[in-house]
Amino acid sequence: MSAPLVDIRNVSHRFGQLAVLKSVSLAIEPGSYTILLGPSGSGKTTLLSILGGFVTPSEGKVLIRGQDCTAVPPAKRPTTTVFQDYALFPHMSVGGNVGFGLRMQGVDGATRAAKARDALALVGLAAAFDKKPHQLSGGQRQRVALARALVIEPAVLLLDEPLGALDLKLRRQMQDELKAIQKRVGTAFIHVTHDQEEAMALADHCVVMNDGRIEDEGPPERVYARPATRFSATFMGESTILAGTVTEARNGIVTASTPVGPISVPGPSPAGAKIALAIRPEHLVLGEAKGDVALGTATVGDVVFQGSFKRVLAASALDPALQFIAKAPASATVQAGDTTAVSCNAQDIILLAV
Amino acid sequence: MRAAVRLAAWAYAIAVYGFIFLPVVVLVLFSLQATSFPIPPFTGPSLRWYQSVLSDARLTSALVNSILVAVLSSLASVTLGFLSAWGFARFVLPGSALLRGLITLPLTVSYLIIGMGLLVLFNWAGVPKSLLAAGIGHVVINLPLCFAIIYSQMGDHQINIERAARDLGAAEWKVLLLITVPVMAPAIFAGFFLSMTFSWDEFVISFLLTRFETTLPVEIWNLLRSGLNPKTNAVGSLVFAVSIVLVVFFELTLLRRKPA
Numbered sequence: 001m002s003a004p005l006v007d008i009r010n011v012s013h014r015f016g017q018l019a020v021l022k023s024v025s026l027a028i029e030p031g032s033y034t035i036l037l038g039p040s041g042s043g044k045t046t047l048l049s050i051l052g053g054f055v056t057p058s059e060g061k062v063l064i065r066g067q068d069c070t071a072v073p074p075a076k077r078p079t080t081t082v083f084q085d086y087a088l089f090p091h092m093s094v095g096g097n098v099g100f101g102l103r104m105q106g107v108d109g110a111t112r113a114a115k116a117r118d119a120l121a122l123v124g125l126a127a128a129f130d131k132k133p134h135q136l137s138g139g140q141r142q143r144v145a146l147a148r149a150l151v152i153e154p155a156v157l158l159l160d161e162p163l164g165a166l167d168l169k170l171r172r173q174m175q176d177e178l179k180a181i182q183k184r185v186g187t188a189f190i191h192v193t194h195d196q197e198e199a200m201a202l203a204d205h206c207v208v209m210n211d212g213r214i215e216d217e218g219p220p221e222r223v224y225a226r227p228a229t230r231f232s233a234t235f236m237g238e239s240t241i242l243a244g245t246v247t248e249a250r251n252g253i254v255t256a257s258t259p260v261g262p263i264s265v266p267g268p269s270p271a272g273a274k275i276a277l278a279i280r281p282e283h284l285v286l287g288e289a290k291g292d293v294a295l296g297t298a299t300v301g302d303v304v305f306q307g308s309f310k311r312v313l314a315a316s317a318l319d320p321a322l323q324f325i326a327k328a329p330a331s332a333t334v335q336a337g338d339t340t341a342v343s344c345n346a347q348d349i350i351l352l353a354v
Numbered sequence: 355m356r357a358a359v360r361l362a363a364w365a366y367a368i369a370v371y372g373f374i375f376l377p378v379v380v381l382v383l384f385s386l387q388a389t390s391f392p393i394p395p396f397t398g399p400s401l402r403w404y405q406s407v408l409s410d411a412r413l414t415s416a417l418v419n420s421i422l423v424a425v426l427s428s429l430a431s432v433t434l435g436f437l438s439a440w441g442f443a444r445f446v447l448p449g450s451a452l453l454r455g456l457i458t459l460p461l462t463v464s465y466l467i468i469g470m471g472l473l474v475l476f477n478w479a480g481v482p483k484s485l486l487a488a489g490i491g492h493v494v495i496n497l498p499l500c501f502a503i504i505y506s507q508m509g510d511h512q513i514n515i516e517r518a519a520r521d522l523g524a525a526e527w528k529v530l531l532l533i534t535v536p537v538m539a540p541a542i543f544a545g546f547f548l549s550m551t552f553s554w555d556e557f558v559i560s561f562l563l564t565r566f567e568t569t570l571p572v573e574i575w576n577l578l579r580s581g582l583n584p585k586t587n588a589v590g591s592l593v594f595a596v597s598i599v600l601v602v603f604f605e606l607t608l609l610r611r612k613p614a
Contacts (some may be wrong), residue, residue, distance in 0.1 A: 054517060074521040081521050087514035091536040101522035152522065 011060030038209035259319035385587035416573035427492035428549035435500025500545035
């Protein structure tokens with residue numbers, strides 16, 4: 001097995017008294033698209049700044065291509081950053097912006113212009129070479145920033161909420177393009193976002209962060225289907241959470257008492273342990289078509305039509321504090337005030353340790 | 355009643371603008387006097403006094419001295435002001451607010467006090483009275499000004515631009531020279547032209563700190579000691595014209611804002 005491209009070892013960071021990263025370790029593989037996903041204050045941006053060299057961590061090491069880069073300044077490390085506000089040089093043309101990194105490397109003017117044109121063509125902006133940044137739209141500036149960072153062929157490209165300033169439609173479009181560009185150039189991308197849809201669409205490797213720690217990491221399909229913690233079950237997509245206590249554990253089957261009655265699922269937790277059971281909205285069944293685990297009845301509180309489906313919030317009759325979050329077909333006739341049976345299949349229940 | 359108020363408003367406006375500009379108009383008008391006294395009746399227009407100014411070796415050499423002092427002291431002021439503004443804006447310094455207050459303090463101190471202070475200091479340090487001494491004096495009064503102008507324009511939005519340059523491999527001096535200075539150019543030019551204006555007009559410090567070679571305002575003062583004549587009006591008008599040009603440049607550079 002080859003050494004990882006980037007190896008973050010037990011990195012901690014404090015701003016004054018505030019610990020923003022708590023012993024984070026992470027390995028990035030060459031050619032991968034890694035997403036750091038988390039709410040604001042989770043430490044994801046600080047981790048990116050540490051990778052870019054703008055922040056030196058209080059503790060721990062950062063190795064890039066096997067070299068210790070922990071305290072190497074940004075100018076001397078093989079990373080480039082696409083900033084959230086793009087940070088284009090307003091007094092230079094687009095070509096001058098893209099060629100800047102090569103100029104700093106002492107590349108001659110003709111080669112620089114040719115490479116800058118290639119990079120602009122890669123992001124679909126070949127015609128903008130002589131324009132000034134203020135003549136471009138937000139989406140175009142974003143592409144220029146991307147071309148500028150890619151043209152010097154970094155080992156790792158860091159993207160700090162690159163799509164945050166774009167409107168929804170443009171964001172989805174740029175998202176597809178980012179992925180296509182990453183596949184074409186083969187550079188490892190590390191991308192920070194708080195948008196879980198963006199994370200699922202882009203990531204080869206999804207890292208869920210909360211409160212300065214990595215909660216979960218892995219392929220987005222796995223993180224979504226089998227989240228490792230309660231936080232990632234609720235942050236990466238929604239879940240209904242049933243709190244419970246294990247009453248019996250036998251032959252790898254755990255039976256837990258919950259507000260809606262005993263539920264048996266496969267799992268390793270010992271008797272007496274506090275657990276949480278998470279169920280994705282698309283796995284909850286409302287009405288008569290029953291799943292194999294009955295979850296009692298519930299009163300529908302809120303139905304939100306979302307185009308291809310209806311998002312239903314329903315309070316359990318057995319425990320009004322328990323809110324079911326379900327996805328009903330767009331054609332469903334469910335209305336606020338209805339009482340409905342709720343069920344699911346045992347295989348779709350995710351067992352989480354608390 | 356309303357008409358009376360309107361009339362009063364007009365009269366007030368005319369009085370205010372008259373008060374401000376009449377002396378200048380009179381100065382310029384009588385610089386064009388054909389006879390030897392700058393008093394009514396007006397006998398011109400004639401350019402003989404301008405010719406006399408420009409053929410006066412003392413006045414022309416003072417003019418050259420003034421330009422030299424203004425340009426060099428403004429360059430020094432704007433360079434030092436820019437560097438200190440950058441330092442305060444980009445680094446966390448202990449007692450930053452206090453130090454910033456101290457650097458702008460000379461703006462509130464009278465030129466007489468600064469001039470006398472420098473005179474005593476230069477005496478003690480063995481620096482002779484000279485154009486250099488006056489130039490240093492002008493840096494003392496203009497550096498705080500340049501600092502204040504440039505610092506006020508140095509916002510956080512440029513921090514990421516500088517970071518991006520560093521990230522792309524630029525050494526610190528290249529970041530300053532290729533990124534920060536061009537981005538801050540309007541404020542830097544504004545500071546430069548305002549410093550030029552102040553240095554160009556400055557009398558007290560130049561008077562105290564120069565001896566044989568001196569600047570134009572001091573030379574005009576020498577001229578005035580032998581009484582008024584249209585030649586003083588002519589040289590005064592020239593000084594005024596140059597100041598106007600500098601102020602126009604200042605306004606153009608500071609007030610012309612391009613969207614980022």
